[in-house]
Amino acid sequence: MPKHVVSLLGWETVTNTPAAGESSDEQQWFPVARRSVLRAAGASAVLLGMGAGTTVAQSDEDGQEGTPQDDGDSDDDSQMDGLDPIFGLASAGPNPCMGDASEDCFESFDVQPAHEVEMHIDLPEELFPFTAPGVLDDETIESINAAVTDGMVDTDELDDPELEVTAQTPAGEEVTLTVEEIATALAETTAFHFQPAGLAVEPGDVVLFSAETPDHAFAAYHPRHGRQNLVPDGVGPISSPLVPVGGYWLYQFETEGVYDAYCPPHEPFGMVMRVVVGDGTESTDDGDDEMDEESTTTADGGEETNATTTASSDETTTPTESGDETDGQMDGEAMEDTGRPPTEENNLASILGGLDPNVPSAAAALDSAALDPQTIVDEGSVSWDDVVSDHRGGGDDEDDEDESA
């Protein structure tokens, strides 16, 4: 197993313990005992305990008594009425929905998610040795980049597709690929992404964010992150922690509208996504001066004090229903001019030795037809692959038409 490649870049350590190299035994990362303890305790009790700075682990039956919020500040109850409206709920793991889990795994959570978003890196391992300086000359790199622009390998762009190139893995093994094989691996690179990249949810839905690879997080475009406001009015600076591999983060989307978010470490590589809550697509033209009302409404609607039962299957507890018509709408006019999603080219080439798989920048991804809010609502979810295809194919289709004419 070419783990060495992996550890060099710190990527794709999914199936290994964080201390890669010491053990690749998955069982140590997902110990059965810990998993059943988590279930017995109820995921939310454990999680809420963490949030309150305590580690109270209780059964669901006991949830009413001595819940974490009873130990905390009484004037801060709003944060314990379910998931925190800014920070959600995070766990270092283990995530019952890690990997190829089916939706059945949602039942393992006390705060039950309705959707899953995986945070991924998709960089073919065989490519890494060929990204080292000097392995490929500039001319070859340019020709490979030209060959994969549309995501297919156009061998006409390659001087000698069959030319064999030998490179060395960090472990000292020699590997040989033809130029065409290198191009093929590059074309398969979709890199850092949320999967799906577009997701439609109902108000009150909880979304599970699963860290399949290291160093990912979810942050809303929000002025308090120094960014444009690309979430509905009144929605705060949503942010997850950096979610460890195997861990997860839960967030409950309540206010209708369009939410654009990025992964802070990987935004330069185009890692962004869009969540549409409700029919959030018809709301871009109103959103007057109600900026701060929504968060207040959200906070004081929680007559439900049992933290372990909120956000179950019952979405009707959302306190914002009455305000949905007027509040929480996207305010296109209020967007700041600063802190836009980066429009520069995707930075991937800078970490791939100049090889460029033509993956969209953050701004290009959010502007893609695939992530049009109405498309997301219609489709329910939109794959990152569709966003990449849009980007790679969009301009190129026109080129093809021009050329064939």
Ligand SMILES: [Cu+2]
């Ligand atoms: Cu990321």
